[in-house]
Amino acid sequence: xxxxxxxxxxxxxxxxxxxxxxxxxxxxxxxxxxxxxxxxxxxxxxxxxxxxxxxxxxxxxxxxxxxxxxxxxxxxxxxxxxxxxxxxxxxxxxxxxxxxxxxxxxxxxxxxxxxxxxxxxxxxxxxxxxxxxxxxxxxxxxxxxxxxxxxxxxxxxxxxxxxxxxxxxxxxxxxxxxxxxxxxxxxxxxxxxxxxxxxxxxxxxxxxxxxxxxxxxxxxxxxxxxxxxxxxxxxxxxxxxxxxxxxxxxxx
Numbered sequence: 389x390x391x392x393x394x395x396x397x398x399x400x401x402x403x404x405x406x407x408x409x410x411x412x413x414x415x416x417x418x419x420x421x422x423x424x425x426x427x428x429x430x431x432x433x434x435x436x437x438x439x440x441x442x443x444x445x446x447x448x449x450x451x452x453x454x455x456x457x458x459x460x461x462x463x464x465x466x467x468x469x470x471x472x473x474x475x476x477x478x479x480x481x482x483x484x485x486x487x488x489x490x491x492x493x494x495x496x497x498x499x500x501x502x503x504x505x506x507x508x509x510x511x512x513x514x515x516x517x518x519x520x521x522x523x524x525x526x527x528x529x530x531x532x533x534x535x536x537x538x539x540x541x542x543x544x545x546x547x548x549x550x551x552x553x554x555x556x557x558x559x560x561x562x563x564x565x566x567x568x569x570x571x572x573x574x575x576x577x578x579x580x581x582x583x584x585x586x587x588x589x590x591x592x593x594x595x596x597x598x599x600x601x602x603x604x605x606x607x608x609x610x611x612x613x614x615x616x617x618x619x620x621x622x623x624x625x626x627x628x629x630x631x632x633x634x635x636x637x638x639x640x
Contacts, residue, residue: 465609467530474523475600481516482589485509489578499577527603534607554595561588 464472484491485508492505531543566573566587567580574583 464604465607467526467533467609468604468607470526471523471530471600471603474519474521474526475596477519478516478523478596479593481512481519482593485512485516486582486586486589487578488512489582490575493577530603530607530609533609550599554592557595558588558592561591 488505488509489497489502491508492502495504497504528544528547531547532540535543562584564584564587566583570583570587573586574580
């Protein structure tokens with residue numbers, strides 16, 4: 389058949405009805421189109437920064453960190469070694485994020501144009517998520533290591549409880565007018581917003597090391613058992629977290 393109006397204008401196939409529908413809408417004013425472009429850019433930036441990359445990194449780290457924690461040991465324990473690495477990494481990430489404006493200024497940023505500060509803040513956010521998952525995965529595994537089977541459900545419940553208490557505490561501190569109550573946390577260059585950021589992160593760092601010290605003093609890790617013989621999934625080139633999935637498919 390003769391090409392429709394959509395095809396004649398460079399739009400063919402299944403997209404033709406969609407193109408025709410859009411072309412039938414009256415042209416929007418320039419300022420409205422600019423507004424939609426800005427909103428799309430903000431949504432895309434928010435999605436990549438807050439949703440996509442943190443979720444991708446968290447999935448990779450959460451499933452990858454317990455495996456080396458099974459194989460490597462130190463005087464402070466298999467799990468606690470990686471928990472300390474996560475705690476130190478989170479601390480460094482939060483400090484970098486809280487003082488990103490000052491670091492950007494040292495790198496040449498000026499007020500109103502701060503690309504270096506923005507890059508530091510975004511990279512610090514991603515790294516904080518990586519180290520958070522690198523700490524939480526061994527922490528959950530530590531519960532399985534030291535708790536008897538009848539207490540595993542309660543242990544995971546307490547883990548989720550304290551995770552929620554931490555989030556509630558963070559939201560509460562975020563609602564405090566830190567710039568008015570603690571003016572020494574702000575400065576002329578960073579503005580009042582970063583006073584609240586520094587307050588929340590300062591509390592988070594303190595709580596992190598207090599709880600890590602408690603885990604270090606109370607938890608007693610046992611030496612790892614000798615590795616079991618490789619299952620059918622591992623013998624056929626499928627190991628780690630994928631072994632049960634491979635075995636399930638092979639049993640069909």
